[in-house]
Amino acid sequence: MENVMADAIRVVALGNDGDGVAQSPQGRVFIPGTLPGDEVLLACQNGTHATLERVITPGPDRVTPPCHLAGTCGGCRLQHMALPAIAAWKTTRVIEALERCGFAALPTPTTHQVAPHGRRRVDLAFRRVDRQIVLGLHRRRGDVVDMTECTLLHPAIFALLAPLRQMLHSLPAVHAGGDVQINLLDSGPDLLITLDGTPDANDRRILAQFCKSHAIPRISLNARPPETLALTGPVFHHFGAVRVVPPPGAFLQAALDGEEAIRTAVLAGLPRKGLKAGIIELYAGCGTLSFALAEHAKVAAYEGDKAAFACLKQASGGTRVMPALRDLNRQPVMATDLAKAAAIVLDPPHAGAGAQVAQIVAGKPRHVIYVSCNPTALQRDLTPLQQAGYRVDSVTVIDQFLWSAEVEAVCVLTLPGSTRQNRR
Incomplete structure (x- = not known):
């Protein structure tokens, strides 16, 4: 990896992944967190990828990100863009x-x-870290970032995250961590969970109580085929006037x-x-x-x-x-x-x-x-x-x-x- 770039360069385009594109002394380079029109200093460059040191002069489309997790959480690459x-x-x-x-x-x-705040499906990862559950999205090529705020998610899904952390922390079948997919159906949140342990009767009891407390009709285990772990009410969704029963993870x-x-x-x-x-x-x-x-x-x-x-x-x-x-x-x-x-x-x-x-x-x-x-x-x-x-x-x-x-x-x-x- 090369040293800090001493001279400012200008970002001229966005690549297909949303990273800024510029021409450095070492050649064409992709710079996360930058936009066309930005004048920037690079912290380092490794081949065609670089790390931003700072923006010297912002381009015309740069804005203050609406979420404090921007640049850390892996869910939004372009919150610095209008x-x-x-x-x-x-x-x-x-x-x-x-x-x-x-x-x-x-x-x-x-x-x-x-x-904003209209996203009705999300795939999240969770990990046990320092005796608590971290629940959110992976940073780019990194660990899970706890989703303490989100400008994307529907409020009904975001409101579920805090009690979901507590429930997962108490679940014996969670050892190191897993994943959870949430679909917001017309019948309520529908959860599909991947666990690193085998759920037993105690796990199912905890999940059933969680469903009842938070109006969740169904929680399923991500298996082949998916296994229903808790079912407290009908599961349904509507496409127009037609009522369907989506499978777990639909x-x-x-x-x-x-x-x-x-x-x-x-x-x-x-x-x-x-x-x-x-x-x-x-x-x-x-x-x-x-x-x-x-x-x-x-x-x-x-x-x-x-x-x-x-x-x-x-x-x-x-x-x-x-x-x-x-x-x-x-x-x-x-x-x-x-x-x-x-x-x-x-x-x-x-x-x-x-x-x-x-x-x-x-x-x-x-x-x-x-x-x-x-x-x-x-x-x-x-x-x-x-x-x-x-x-x-x-x-x-x-x-x-x-x-x-x-x-x-x-x-x-x-x-x-x-x-x-x-x-x-």
């Missing part, structure tokens, strides 16, 4: 990914940024208003005519989009996770959702089926749609609505569609992971021959 600037940066990332696909004359994007969009923004953009992208042919939905999950789509057409909803599929199937009675269990990486829906649908809606995982893309290209369905949580995968998946002649009719960028580098987008694509007037 929220409007973050939204603009994330929108640029999505547009640049589409431009690298080869799309020209892109429409003006719509951007939606969620409000995937939910991070924020309710983020989910609503995604759903609104997807529905707006449906074709105005021809929906009698039905919609094919890929990676349907527990039905976040399925039941809303079914208000407009019948929906063949494909999902590969068995627990999510069981949830979707149980809730689909009386709706126009037709669930199918299918590993789309190993057995993608074929081009002949895709070609018959009025629209294809897909919300793939972070790695993208994989083998499914080739079948979409071969089937050439006229309308494709792609929900992305990763600009890199977005570029990889949509490049073949651009080469097949698809165009982008609309782009909606959703920032529901505030102060992070994560960004979601809804891209509505059509083949030539469709018209914008046929859009909703």
Whole structure:
């Protein structure tokens, strides 16, 4: 590792992970905690990564972080950046990914940024440290930082953290530590816990009492399959008017208003005519989009996770959702089926749609609505569609992971021959 840098350098951009990018005497360097326009001194540089010594002159988008744990807790990398600037940066990332696909004359994007204190799911780590429980997120490449405040979490989740620390401290099955995932469902907080000990009857008694005291319907053990440790009431959630029973650790969009923004953009992208042919939905999950789509057409909803599929199937009675269990990486829906649908809606995982893309290209369905949580995968998946002649009719960028580098987008694509007037 090299010595302190004596001369100030200027940060000129943000990297994909949210670190500032500058040109030092030793070459291009990534500097956590910096922004474009910052004049900074580096404490040290090791290859392409450096540690900030101090900001000499702040850039135009630098603000005072709203949380005292900023720069320590691993949850927020960009609290030193104004929220409007973050939204603009994330929108640029999505547009640049589409431009690298080869799309020209892109429409003006719509951007939606969620409000603070709206995060309704979180994965936390906990450790026994000096006869107490530390509960929070890992600092970058470091230990767990106790989450004593948070500008992200929904108040109902944050209020649970203090009693959760006390309960975990008293739990015999906690030796060194573990992890806990919290989903805020309509029925209340739903907890999935990873323990480093084996829970016995005493552990279950403690967990059941904790549930009763804090209106928690269910706590489950992270196992294969998950095991219910305490159940004190019905577990349920709603997608519109449809009530579902999510499995432990179920995937939910991070924020309710983020989910609503995604759903609104997807529905707006449906074709105005021809929906009698039905919609094919890929990676349907527990039905976040399925039941809303079914208000407009019948929906063949494909999902590969068995627990999510069981949830979707149980809730689909009386709706126009037709669930199918299918590993789309190993057995993608074929081009002949895709070609018959009025629209294809897909919300793939972070790695993208994989083998499914080739079948979409071969089937050439006229309308494709792609929900992305990763600009890199977005570029990889949509490049073949651009080469097949698809165009982008609309782009909606959703920032529901505030102060992070994560960004979601809804891209509505059509083949030539469709018209914008046929859009909703």
